[in-house]
Amino acid sequence: MDVTMMGCTFDQAQTAVPSLTRELWDDVVNEDRSHQVGQWLEAYGIVTSDEQLRTLLEALALMLGQNRVLNLTAIRDVDKALVLHLVDSALFAPPVGEYAGPVLDLGTGGGFPGLPLAILCPEHEFLLMDSVKKKVAAVQKFADVLGLAARVSTSSDRAEVLGSTMRGRFGVVTARAVAPTNVLLEYASPLVKSFGALVAGKAELSHEEEDQASSAARQVGMELVSRETLDLPDGFGHREILVYEKAGKPRVSLPRAVGMAKSNPLH
Numbered sequence: 427m428d429v430t431m432m433g434c435t436f437d438q439a440q441t442a443v444p445s446l447t448r449e450l451w452d453d454v455v456n457e458d459r460s461h462q463v464g465q466w467l468e469a470y471g472i473v474t475s476d477e478q479l480r481t482l483l484e485a486l487a488l489m490l491g492q493n494r495v496l497n498l499t500a501i502r503d504v505d506k507a508l509v510l511h512l513v514d515s516a517l518f519a520p521p522v523g524e525y526a527g528p529v530l531d532l533g534t535g536g537g538f539p540g541l542p543l544a545i546l547c548p549e550h551e552f553l554l555m556d557s558v559k560k561k562v563a564a565v566q567k568f569a570d571v572l573g574l575a576a577r578v579s580t581s582s583d584r585a586e587v588l589g590s591t592m593r594g595r596f597g598v599v600t601a602r603a604v605a606p607t608n609v610l611l612e613y614a615s616p617l618v619k620s621f622g623a624l625v626a627g628k629a630e631l632s633h634e635e636e637d638q639a640s641s642a643a644r645q646v647g648m649e650l651v652s653r654e655t656l657d658l659p660d661g662f663g664h665r666e667i668l669v670y671e672k673a674g675k676p677r678v679s680l681p682r683a684v685g686m687a688k689s690n691p692l693h
């Protein structure tokens with residue numbers, strides 16, 4: 427898709443999201459913010475066009491506007507949201523770009539990291555999925571008004587259900603703040619194709635979570651191929667970006683019944 431086709435005006439954005447005010451839009455979508463985000467991303471080797479930067483800011487403004495009437499995020503402060511939603515989501519882009527095929531953002535919530543990734547990775551198609559229907563409807567509205575509808579669709583479903591209905595369809599599954607890593611591995615394994623990947627972002631990975639993830643990975647045919655620790659800008663802490671590849675066959679029959687991955691996790 428031609429990235430110059432992305433983006434929208436304030437009037438289009440407000441038609442889609444009536445709770446979005448001009449004041450909030452102007453606070454988020456402006457040259458200073460665009461320059462700042464561009465510099466931050468460049469420091470991670472993520473090169474962006476002006477169009478992509480502006481569309482990232484528009485996506486954030488839409489989400490923050492919608493958040494006034496629908497609980498999508500606890501982060502309401504624009505400075506924080508720039509780092510914790512846009513930059514944090516963008517950190518997934520380099521590993522996602524290494525895999526061909528459609529991307530599933532599992533537990534997308536208000537569209538993160540899926541929406542920023544759709545803006546940053548124009549070669550990929552995206553399915554943004556969450557079990558909460560209202561969130562998914564809002565995210566589809568954002569994608570449509572941003573001109574991303576040709577490459578971005580949504581699904582209100584549970585990961586365990588898609589594991590059967592969309593088995594092996596995805597080159598990459600992304601997930602941020604959805605579940606412990608062993609649970610994510612179980613969700614992702616049936617969804618990714620051979621040598622596809624799960625890309626997971628974590629604020630903190632304890633030794634216990636790491637051990638449980640290693641054991642779960644072996645059981646579901648996934649293998650850790652990359653683990654990178656990156657500092658967020660402005661002292662917002664660090665992120666672990668974990669990449670697991672589907673390297674073998676699961677030893678357990680997947681997906682298990684809805685809820686089992688969480689209530690009786692593999693470890």
Ligand SMILES: C[S@@+](CC[C@H](N)C(=O)[O-])C[C@H]1O[C@@H](n2cnc3c(N)ncnc32)[C@H](O)[C@@H]1O
Binds near residue numbers: 539586602
């Ligand atoms: C804390 S929110 C994170 C949202 C978003 N990924 C982000 O980083 O802002 C976790 C989301 O995962 C969704 N979720 C959790 N388990 C899920 C499952 N098994 N299938 C689909 N969605 C799930 C929840 O509905 C929720 O919206």
